[in-house]
Amino acid sequence: xxxxxxxxxAGKDPSKFLRSRFLMPAVFLSAxxxxxxxxxxxxxxxxxxxxxxxxxxxxxxxxxxxxxxxxIAQSGLERRALVNLESIPSYLVNAFIxxxxxxFYQHSGVDAKSVVxxxxxxxxxGRIVSGGSTITQQIxxxxxxxxQKAYTRKIKEAILSYRIERNLSKDEILYxxxxxxxxxxxxxxxxxxxxxxxxxxxxDINIAEACLLAGIPRRPEQYSPRTxxxxxxxxxxxxxxxxxxxxxxxxxxxxxxxxxxxKVIPKQEPRGExxxxxFIEYVREYLEKRxxxxxxxxxxxxxxxxxxxxxxxxxxxxxxxxxxxxxxxQGRTRFTIARLRTAEKIEEFKKxxxxxxxxxxxxxxxxxxxxxxxxxxxxxATVEVGGKKRxxxxxxxxxxxxxxxxxxxxxxxxxxIGDVVKVRVFMSxxxxxxxxxxxxxxxxxxxxxxxxRGNVISMVGGYDFGxxxxxxxxxxxxxxxxxxxxxxxxxxxDKGYTQTSKLLDVPxxxxxxxxxxxxxxYMGSIFFRESLVNSRNLSSIRLIMDIDPxxxxxxxxxxxxxxxIGPYPSLALGSSEVTLLELTTAYSVFANSGIYxxxxxxxxxYDRNGSxxxxxxxxxxxxxxxxxxxxxxxxxxxxxxEWDYRERVSPESxxxxxxxxxxxxxxxxxxxxSEEFRFLIKKVPIHYFGEAGGFxxxxxxxxxxxxxxxxxxxxxxGTGLLSNPLNSKARIAGKxxxxxxxxxxxxxxxxxxxxxxxxxxxxxxxxxxxxxxxSLAAVPVWKEFMSKALDxxxxxxxxxxxxxxxxxxxxxxxxxxxxxxTMSKDEVLSGLRxxxxxxxxxxxxxEDYDYKIDSLFRGDxxxxxx
Numbered sequence: 128x129x130x131x132x133x134x135x136x137a138g139k140d141p142s143k144f145l146r147s148r149f150l151m152p153a154v155f156l157s158a159x160x161x162x163x164x165x166x167x168x169x170x171x172x173x174x175x176x177x178x179x180x181x182x183x184x185x186x187x188x189x190x191x192x193x194x195x196x197x198x199i200a201q202s203g204l205e206r207r208a209l210v211n212l213e214s215i216p217s218y219l220v221n222a223f224i225x226x227x228x229x230x231f232y233q234h235s236g237v238d239a240k241s242v243v244x245x246x247x248x249x250x251x252x253g254r255i256v257s258g259g260s261t262i263t264q265q266i267x268x269x270x271x272x273x274x275q276k277a278y279t280r281k282i283k284e285a286i287l288s289y290r291i292e293r294n295l296s297k298d299e300i301l302y303x304x305x306x307x308x309x310x311x312x313x314x315x316x317x318x319x320x321x322x323x324x325x326x327x328x329x330x331d332i333n334i335a336e337a338c339l340l341a342g343i344p345r346r347p348e349q350y351s352p353r354t355x356x357x358x359x360x361x362x363x364x365x366x367x368x369x370x371x372x373x374x375x376x377x378x379x380x381x382x383x384x385x386x387x388x389x390k391v392i393p394k395q396e397p398r399g400e401x402x403x404x405x406f407i408e409y410v411r412e413y414l415e416k417r418x419x420x421x422x423x424x425x426x427x428x429x430x431x432x433x434x435x436x437x438x439x440x441x442x443x444x445x446x447x448x449x450x451x452x453x454x455x456x457q458g459r460t461r462f463t464i465a466r467l468r469t470a471e472k473i474e475e476f477k478k479x480x481x482x483x484x485x486x487x488x489x490x491x492x493x494x495x496x497x498x499x500x501x502x503x504x505x506x507x508a509t510v511e512v513g514g515k516k517r518x519x520x521x522x523x524x525x526x527x528x529x530x531x532x533x534x535x536x537x538x539x540x541x542x543x544i545g546d547v548v549k550v551r552v553f554m555s556x557x558x559x560x561x562x563x564x565x566x567x568x569x570x571x572x573x574x575x576x577x578x579x580r581g582n583v584i585s586m587v588g589g590y591d592f593g594x595x596x597x598x599x600x601x602x603x604x605x606x607x608x609x610x611x612x613x614x615x616x617x618x619x620x621d622k623g624y625t626q627t628s629k630l631l632d633v634p635x636x637x638x639x640x641x642x643x644x645x646x647x648x649y650m651g652s653i654f655f656r657e658s659l660v661n662s663r664n665l666s667s668i669r670l671i672m673d674i675d676p677x678x679x680x681x682x683x684x685x686x687x688x689x690x691x692i693g694p695y696p697s698l699a700l701g702s703s704e705v706t707l708l709e710l711t712t713a714y715s716v717f718a719n720s721g722i723y724x725x726x727x728x729x730x731x732x733y734d735r736n737g738s739x740x741x742x743x744x745x746x747x748x749x750x751x752x753x754x755x756x757x758x759x760x761x762x763x764x765x766x767x768x769e770w771d772y773r774e775r776v777s778p779e780s781x782x783x784x785x786x787x788x789x790x791x792x793x794x795x796x797x798x799x800x801s802e803e804f805r806f807l808i809k810k811v812p813i814h815y816f817g818e819a820g821g822f823x824x825x826x827x828x829x830x831x832x833x834x835x836x837x838x839x840x841x842x843x844x845g846t847g848l849l850s851n852p853l854n855s856k857a858r859i860a861g862k863x864x865x866x867x868x869x870x871x872x873x874x875x876x877x878x879x880x881x882x883x884x885x886x887x888x889x890x891x892x893x894x895x896x897x898x899x900x901x902s903l904a905a906v907p908v909w910k911e912f913m914s915k916a917l918d919x920x921x922x923x924x925x926x927x928x929x930x931x932x933x934x935x936x937x938x939x940x941x942x943x944x945x946x947x948x949t950m951s952k953d954e955v956l957s958g959l960r961x962x963x964x965x966x967x968x969x970x971x972x973x974e975d976y977d978y979k980i981d982s983l984f985r986g987d988x989x990x991x992x993x
Contacts, residue, residue, distance in 0.1 A: 185209075185307055185315075187426040187735065189414065191399065191407060193436045194584065194730065194813040196805045199399025200407045203426040210318035212302045215329045219317060220301060221375040222334075222341035223308075226366050228262040229373060232297060237261060237285045262304050263291050269307055310343045311351035312394075324352050326392040334380055335387035338366040352391045360389065403439040405588030405598050406432070410728055417732070417741070427735025429801050433582035433728055433813060441915040442585040446572045449887065449908035450590050453570050457896035464492060467545035476547070483513035487554035490565060495546040508542045510550060510562060517562035538566055571890055573599035574912060575711045576883040578814045578920060581724030584881075585912070597890070604690055604704035605888060609662045610864025610873040610901070611683075611701035613834055614713065615671055616659050618682040620830050622674045626656040626837065626942055630666035637696045642668055645865065645900070659837050660845040662863065664700055671699040685825045686713035687723055701864060710875055711884030717838070717860070718877040720927065721831040723823045730808070733801040814880060814920060828929035829945045835860045835926050836943045838876075846902040847874065850910040856917040857924035861909070863901030868894045872904035879923040881916045885909045 188203040212220070224231045260268065267287045291300065310320040320340050321329040332340075342362035343350045352359040364385060371381040399407050410432055415423040467473045476494050485491070493512035500506050501520060509518045521538045542548070553561040568590050576585040588598035597603070616624075632650040635642065644664045650657075658666040671679055680694035680703075690705045692698065712726045732741040799807060838860035841847045846863040853859050861876020870892055875884040887904040888895065895904060928934070928943075935944045 183303055183306075184425065184427075184735070186424065188319075189411075189423065189426050189428045189430065191397075191410060191430045191432060192805065192808075193399070193432060193434045194582070194808060195436070196431075196809040197399075197436055199397050199403065199432070199434065199436060200411075201397060202411055204424055205315050205426075206313050206319050206323070207306065207315040208318040208322070209306050209316065210329050212298055212305070215305070215317065216332070216337070218334050218370075218376065218380075219329060219332065219337040219340070220305070222337045222366055222370060223301075223305065223344075224262070225369045225373050225375055226341055227265070227344065231262055234261060234263075237264065237289065263300055266300060266303050266307070267291065269309075308344055309347055310340060311347040312353045323394070324391050326395070333384075333387065334370075334376060335363070335367070335384040335389060338370065338384060339363040339389055342366045352389070353394065356389075356391060363389070399434070399436065401592075402436060402443060403434055403586070404592035404596075405600065406434050406439065406583075406586040406728070408592075408596065409586065409598060409601060413728065414732070418734075425735075429733040431730040431732070431804060431808065433577075433584060433730060434586075435584040435813070435919070438576065438912070438916055438919065439585045439587070442574045442576065442587045442912050445908045445911040446574050446587045446885075447590060448911065449885075449904070450568050450570045450572050452907070453887065453895065453899060453904055454568055457899070463540070463542070463546040463548050465547040466543065467494060467547065469545075473545055477511060477514070480513050485513045485515065485552045485554065485559060488551065490549055490551050492547050493550040493562065495542050495544055495548065498542055498544055506541060510548065510564075512550060512552065512562060515552075515559045515562065517559070519562070519564060521564065538564060567594055569889060570887065570895060571595075571599055572885070572887045572908065573603070573707050574883065574885050574908065575600045575707050576881060576912065576916060577711065577715060577726060579715060579718050579724075579877075579880055579882065580814055581712075581715065581727045582730075582813055583726055583728050584813065584916075585883075595890075599886065599890075600707045602706070603886075603890075604706055605871045605886065606704055606866045607701040607710055607873055608864035608866040608871060608901070609664075609667075609701060610710060610862050610875055611703070611705075612659055612662065612667055612699065613717065613838065613862050614683040614686060615667060615679050615699050616655070616837070617717075617826060617830055617834050618679050619655070619670055619674055620833055621682075621826065622678075624655055624670075625944075626654065626833065628655040629653070630655055630658050630663075631669055632658065632663045632666040635665055635668055637668065637672070640697070642697075642700065656837050656840065659862075660840045662841075662846055667699040668696055671696055683713075685723070685823075686716050687725075688713060701866070707884050707886045710873070711882055714861075714875045714877055714884065715882040716825050717831050717834050718879065718882050718926075719822075719831070720828040720929065721824055721826040723825045730813075731801075731804060737801055814922070827931070829931045829943075832926065832929050832932050833943045833945070838862055839926075842876070846900075847876065847906055849902065849906045850874075850876065850913070853910060853913055853917060856914070857921060858926055859913070859917075860926075863906065865900040865902075869896060869899045869904075870894055872899055872901045874901050874905035874909045876909055876913070878913070878917060878920070879926050880920040881913070883909055883913055883916065885912075 185207060186203060186205040187207045187209060188201040188205075190198060191200040191202075193199050264285070295303075306316040306318070308317070309315055310317070312320075312323060314320045314323045317329045317340055320343075321327060321332050321336070324339070325332055325336055339352060339359060339362075342359065342365065343352075345362070349355060350359045350362045367376075367381055367384045370376045370384075371378065376384070410430060414428060414430055418428065467476055473494055473496070483491070491512045493510040495508050496511050496516070497509035497518070498506065499508075505520055505522055507518055507520045509516055521542075523538060523541055549565040550562050551565045552559060553563070571589050572587070573589065574585065574587045575583065577583045586598075586600050588600045588602075589595050619628075629652055632644070632653050634649065642664055645662065649665065650661075650663065653661075653663065653666060655670075657663075658670070676696055676698055677694040679698060680692045683692050688705055688709050690703065690709060692703045695702065708726060712723075716723050727743050729741060730744050731739060734740050839858065841862055842851050842859055843854070847861050850859065850861070857878040857880070859876055859878050861874060864873030864875075865871070870888060872887040872895060873885065875882075877883065885905040885908045887899075887908070931945055932943045933946050934941050
């Protein structure tokens with residue numbers, strides 16, 4: 128055997144040999160390159176455009192604020208808030224890099240080492256268990272391609288990741304990642320996660336908290352601090368140690384982070400969701416209609432509303448208490464149907480239900496067999512129905528109304544052993560899944576309040592939003608009854624009637640209609656003022672017949688009614704259906720000296736870019752306020768301090784009109800940003816903001832004042848007497864309303880600064896019960912709420928007397944009297960004698976009216992009210 132055998136090149140071309148030796152690898156390499164290019168081209172042709180990524184606009188929350196700058200509600204498909212990368216601590220960024228992509232700054236979108244490792248794991252297990260994804264690839268998966276696991280998607284993911292790295296900086300990639308990542312408990316992004324778990328911004332969290340967040344993305348639900356804190360803490364320790372291994376933190380920082388005790392705050396929702404759900408739902412619907420469904424769902428809008436949270440809570444309490452008191456008067460007071468006072472009676476009740484076949488969703492009577500307290504607020508009860516027992520926890524709806532925690536119910540009273548209550552049974556097959564207490568009052572109510580600039584400060588649309596989302600303040604059209612009479616009497620004043628004109632309160636027949644007074648009695652010849660104060664029906668019908676129902680219907684539409692106002696004699700008794708919002712807004716005309724202002728629920732709306740897209744605040748005021756703030760800052764004062772917001776430019780003044788006309792366009796750039804505006808409304812009461820769009824004069828100031836004077840008497844001596852004590856806080860005026868069979872009860876009243884309307888009734892239009900008039904069912908609700916409102920809105924406590932009105936001392940008392948600027952003394956004297964009419968016959972004498980007219984023209988006569 129020849130061990131020295133070699134290659135014989137004799138007779139062969141060495142160059143051919145070399146070519147043949149390197150040709151095959153070259154061909155193979157070329158084929159690989161061509162193959163890779165082919166794969167790249169093939170999978171690249173249908174890939175999404177990365178320009179959408181560079182214009183990153185994720186779904187974020189819409190935020191709603193009260194008139195005092197409090198965050199009251201959020202809405203959106205994903206709970207996310209954006210934060211700039213430079214605003215958050217470096218250790219938060221490094222924590223995510225350490226556990227999600229430690230070679231983030233070395234690779235170009237795809238980490239080859241991680242890919243090889245993942246490929247090996249997948250081949251060993253026989254299925255896709257690991258993707259070896261970089262942060263860039265996770266962005267590609269979450270923002271562009273979707274989460275499905277497939278090798279073809281991984282190829283596309285790699286291509287897109289490479290493109291992203293070429294088009295975006297590393298910081299831009301981190302910005303996308305940290306704002307988009309899902310971090311359990313329904314939250315996205317580090318900012319919202321920090322708020323959700325720790326109650327603070329991502330800017331303010333420490334290393335331990337940062338590592339807790341960084342540990343979540345691997346398995347969000349398994350490592351959720353809310354539901355699996357022990358697992359989350361184990362994962363957190365792993366992240367802390369990895370941070371130290373990669374020298375992102377020092378040994379001391381590692382020790383401190385491991386020793387830090389994590390505190391996860393209870394889940395918090397803005398309180399507006401349960402204190403003002405009807406108001407918030409109304410504003411949400413408006414925003415969606417205003418910007419469109421697609422933009423609304425994309426989110427990012429900041430809506431500053433007119434809502435006063437403290438007063439809305441007062442309104443909610445007042446409405447609920449009023450309804451419960453009405454149910455009590457009508458014998459429907461208790462949540463409990465009956466009370467079995469002995470053990471024998473309880474056993475007898477259970478025996479009667481022994482063979483009861485329970486059905487899913489049906490309502491039954493159950494007996495309470497066990498009771499107890501969980502804590503100072505929460506109690507529990509075990510109820511039995513049809514031989515089945517269930518325990519539930521509940522909170523008594525008290526003065527200190529707060530939402531019940533999850534899994535607990537809100538009941539009107541504490542339960543006792545032997546109480547029989549209504550429950551609803553839920554079945555799972557043949558087994559009872561749950562038994563829940565059922566409390567639904569038969570009566571409903573609504574309250575709406577606005578300031579005299581048209582800003583709606585409170586709105587309650589029903590007893591419980593959870594039971595019924597139907598908003599009875601804005602959606603329910605009901606007959607207002609006598610609450611409509613002020614518009615008839617206002618029309619009559621503008622037709623020449625005075626407070627002492629005579630009306631007949633005697634029986635009348637109109638075609639086949641035979642109306643009656645509330646008390647079924649007749650007062651005969653009465654004064655105009657007396658007719659409205661005592662809400663006389665028959666004299667009111669004669670009045671509308673005299674001045675024409677068609678005229679009254681047209682006249683009343685100027686007060687802002689959008690509902691159809693029927694031109695019939697029955698209009699005098701409020702036969703045309705209107706909403707509480709319409710009626711309350713219409714009454715604001717009297718409080719506003721004859722001026723109609725469109726009801727307003729929103730101060731400002733900013734979009735996700737910070738652009739102002741709607742403004743109802745009166746820009747002149749705000750520019751002036753900003754200048755005051757800037758002036759204070761220049762003087763070295765505290766920018767967060769107080770300033771005199773009362774020294775403002777009014778659009779009603781000559782200077783204000785000039786600024787509106789001359790400076791409006793050029794000073795738009797001076798608008799406050801969202802944060803500046805929030806700062807401003809925390810300092811300035813809402814009633815110091817004016818509308819940008821002006822107003823409409825509906826009636827003269829004189830007519831408005833005379834109507835107010837009459838309705839002041841409704842409270843001091845008429846059907847609103849129960850609320851008279853509030854006159855010690857501010858002058859108030861108003862009118863009750865009651866419809867046939869006590870179906871609807873109303874009271875609409877106002878002070879110089881606040882207008883509030885209350886409605887009480889049933890959704891099925893049946894009677895509230897005997898004698899449940901506006902004065903009994905609605906006035907107490909109005910009084911309770913207005914007592915709180917007048918404590919806050921008390922800058923003006925007297926109604927302003929117009930220049931065209933003089934208060935005359937007559938045998939009837941002090942009466943407001945219109946005096947035209949062109950009137951002579953003789954014309955006034957003649958009119959006054961006609962106004963008094965037959966009163967001379969009753970008193971037997973008249974005072975020296977010549978002297979009084981002389982005093983009036985000299986300006987000696989008192990021109991204010993007491």
